[in-house]
Amino acid sequence: NAGVMQNPRHLVRRRGQEARLRCSPMKGHSHVYWYRQLPEEGLKFMVYLQKENIIDESGMPKERFSAEFPKEGPSILRIQQVVRGDSAAYFCASSPRDEETQYFGPGTRLLVL
Amino acid sequence: AQKITQTQPGMFVQEKEAVTLDCTYDTSDPSYGLFWYKQPSSGEMIFLIYQGSYDQQNATEGRYSLNFQKARKSANLVISASQLGDSAMYFCAMRERDSSYKLIFGSGTRLLVRP
Numbered sequence: 557n558a559g560v561m562q563n564p565r566h567l568v569r570r571r572g573q574e575a576r577l578r579c580s581p582m583k584g585h586s587h588v589y590w591y592r593q594l595p596e597e598g599l600k601f602m603v604y605l606q607k608e609n610i611i612d613e614s615g616m617p618k619e620r621f622s623a624e625f626p627k628e629g630p631s632i633l634r635i636q637q638v639v640r641g642d643s644a645a646y647f648c649a650s651s652p653r654d655e656e657t658q659y660f661g662p663g664t665r666l667l668v669l
Numbered sequence: 670a671q672k673i674t675q676t677q678p679g680m681f682v683q684e685k686e687a688v689t690l691d692c693t694y695d696t697s698d699p700s701y702g703l704f705w706y707k708q709p710s711s712g713e714m715i716f717l718i719y720q721g722s723y724d725q726q727n728a729t730e731g732r733y734s735l736n737f738q739k740a741r742k743s744a745n746l747v748i749s750a751s752q753l754g755d756s757a758m759y760f761c762a763m764r765e766r767d768s769s770y771k772l773i774f775g776s777g778t779r780l781l782v783r784p
Binding site: 589591597598599600601604611612615645647649654655657658659660661662663665 | 673702704706712713714715716719760762766768769770771772773774775776777
């Protein structure tokens with residue numbers, strides 16, 4: 557049973573470009589969480605999605621950031637018009653139900669030049 | 670107020686000895702869960718151990734145990750017989766039922782195991 561998959565593992569963008577981060581949850585998991593980790597800090601919650609629904613986006617910046625988890629395919633975290641402050645590691649986690657343990661993917665390291 | 674507090678930015682331990690990593694939490698939700706994750710230098714987040722707020726006994730997973738003191742709101746991780754491969758960042762996290770089960774992380778403790 558493959559774990560949580562994230563791609564790309566590393567992403568370099570110039571200021572103003574768009575970044576698309578993908579997350580495929582573990583088989584049988586329909587709950588996806590996105591977290592952001594700035595250097596030398598703990599992870600901060602961004603958004604929680606179930607298939608085709610955003611359940612909680614209280615940690616997501618109001619502008620430039622969006623997330624989706626379509627019926628088919630991976631969950632996508634999209635950052636438009638990236639700025640240097642968006643440079644971070646973005647982790648996706650999945651669980652079979654909301655009260656179950658979340659298992660993390662390897663993360664995507666975003667660097668904005 | 671901080672929801673999760675890890676007061677030890679860095680810790681050293683001698684190989685084969687036990688080490689305790691501290692974690693205190695703050696919540697008014699009667700139903701919550703506490704987690705420990707390990708983040709080695711390669712960067713991935715590895716789940717170690719879970720303790721539910723209604724669990725009567727302390728959780729154990731191999732060399733990891735969680736010293737859960739509910740009245741003191743502490744959930745310390747104990748690693749027995751430390752190994753060189755235990756050198757990593759360790760994060761304590763809490764999940765509250767009334768907050769959509771998202772994880773709230775502490776700032777982490779960097780553990781270095783000395784040979």
